[in-house]
Amino acid sequence: MNSDRYQKGWDTLSKVNGKSGEQILAKLKEISPDMARMVIEFPFGDIYSRPGLDLKTRELLTIASLTTLGFPQGELKAHINNALNAGCTKQEILEVMIQMSVYAGFPAALNALFSAQEVFDSLAPSKKGC
Amino acid sequence: MNSDRYQKGWDTLSKVNGKSGEQILAKLKEISPDMARMVIEFPFGDIYSRPGLDLKTRELLTIASLTTLGFPQGELKAHINNALNAGCTKQEILEVMIQMSVYAGFPAALNALFSAQEVFDSLAPSKKGC
Amino acid sequence: MNSDRYQKGWDTLSKVNGKSGEQILAKLKEISPDMARMVIEFPFGDIYSRPGLDLKTRELLTIASLTTLGFPQGELKAHINNALNAGCTKQEILEVMIQMSVYAGFPAALNALFSAQEVFDSLAPSKKGC
Amino acid sequence: MNSDRYQKGWDTLSKVNGKSGEQILAKLKEISPDMARMVIEFPFGDIYSRPGLDLKTRELLTIASLTTLGFPQGELKAHINNALNAGCTKQEILEVMIQMSVYAGFPAALNALFSAQEVFDSLAPSKKGC
Amino acid sequence: MNSDRYQKGWDTLSKVNGKSGEQILAKLKEISPDMARMVIEFPFGDIYSRPGLDLKTRELLTIASLTTLGFPQGELKAHINNALNAGCTKQEILEVMIQMSVYAGFPAALNALFSAQEVFDSLAPSKKGC
């Protein structure tokens, strides 16, 4: 059942999850309900809920990793939204991506910056100035 | 000449650089003095010196990226040292690596943890408890 | 000429190739007829025709590799079709992708699952229940 | 607590785990007991214990993924041992690596083959002929 | 200020840059003017302006690297244009990509070839025969 891990994961996710993350989860549930459950249980229930790093730092670290991987722009956009919901500023998010040019190269950094712009452009007007 | 960027990079690097980073730089200077200069100028002079993120956060982000890449264990060890010098705790460094299991997979996370252990084991006794 | 390798490759490919693979080959022939020939000769003529592993297992292994690489979603979709034609069930294909979350991370696994859903959705109704 | 997942993971792992895997786990426990527990719980408790694919196929898929990643040669060696324990022949393991030359390139395939040779050379004489 | 590096970078870039590269730079300037400046200063001001390799060779090397990375198809298309402007023939560009099948695998090579075809198809009729 693992209901504790799922509940803990859901509670953690609820603090940061935006529309983009919800859409990924809904799509995932259609193709693999087991994987949709494990995405809540392991990353959010087991990992993000651990003490030692706050949610804001965790979201910036995830943006660093996804920028480095390069291919997962859909997940990156979801975590840009999560990062904003966790209290990161737009400038902090962009700084992470700019720094990644040193370690993952300029193409990885540029692709991430373009994904950030798409997310920022899609924000409600009231959040645009953040 | 770019002496301002080099000086700024050197100042930033001096705040965090450990023995492991110094050895990499000395080795690099032998094979390519130009690259040894550019490593100071661009990553440390242009990027790490930017406002928006503190040095401690920047070192954790670099650890996330190097853990994700997987292959650069030498540079990872240098930045584990840098992170400690920037004020990160051992536990924070391990947390970053554990979180990376979600995005870069368990082998990447495990290799990083083994590099962390090597660095922690090599610390002077007075720092071992940190 | 290498006509034996080409013929052997074509015979092997014919056992599994779906519409998606044919489209990739036709597109490839336009830009580089040599490469279109070598794609038949080396992967299918030299490798997939080898004894030691059956075609079904080979297609699952290819799905594991493409899921791990992350970026080649077009080739992944072609091999999801090939795997179905080789006798793999939908559930086996999804299992491979879910397992890859351990080694290549969740974003790689999720992107693969979304590609699987696209392929499954595009199947003729008679195959949908497989 | 998650004791069920840990027990299930341990049971699954016990069917295939060799000396090489045990050493990795023991080393991991020293640096991060939490991660050593999660490596049992998630990959082996949640994933390898799932129905749908047998252990032998799962080990071959893992070898495909680790060969593709390229950098984790230590984990690859552990899973070559696991694969032999799960009933894979040496020839099947080599076939997986040879096939990966198509998707991950020749350097990735060659490095994996060299790791296989190291593992095969270290086997007890009674197993050498397998 | 770094105005010398920017000017030198701009001069180098002007020799090869096509419409596709200009669009990337304009988009980048919107989201991060600092990064748009550093893309001129470091890659083009510091690196491409160095003696030791001519611009034509440098563009082919970049195509090799971007083909190997796999994910940055937008940057790859920009550099296919740059390579043509630097005096590379279409056939040389395709040869680089075909060779990459050996080191980065067939999916990486194929994706690059498809990007090349898109760029070649978009060229003005007068250049199509090149």
Add this chain to the structure above:
Amino acid sequence: MNSDRYQKGWDTLSKVNGKSGEQILAKLKEISPDMARMVIEFPFGDIYSRPGLDLKTRELLTIASLTTLGFPQGELKAHINNALNAGCTKQEILEVMIQMSVYAGFPAALNALFSAQEVFDSLAPSKKGC
């Protein structure tokens, strides 16, 4: 049989191959004679023997790709030797690696430079000045 491709591959390889490449091939033959044959046939017989790019340029492109991949330092060292044998200067080889810092990041470039230094240091005194 494919004896033409093997012979053509061997002829091409003989023009550039150094001790480091020979050792890799000998080791490979022990674990998989088929793969040792295919490494001659496909990369060297089919690809390097193609017209359109000279051997010197092909070796620099391979160094760009291996630097970008990051993990295959053994193969990289073999190709640094090949590149020298094909007529590349040490400075050209280093330039390729330095340029890769832009696309694959600084850790990839630095690791390649350290491998170059190892190869250069192991050269016979008469070649050291090249």
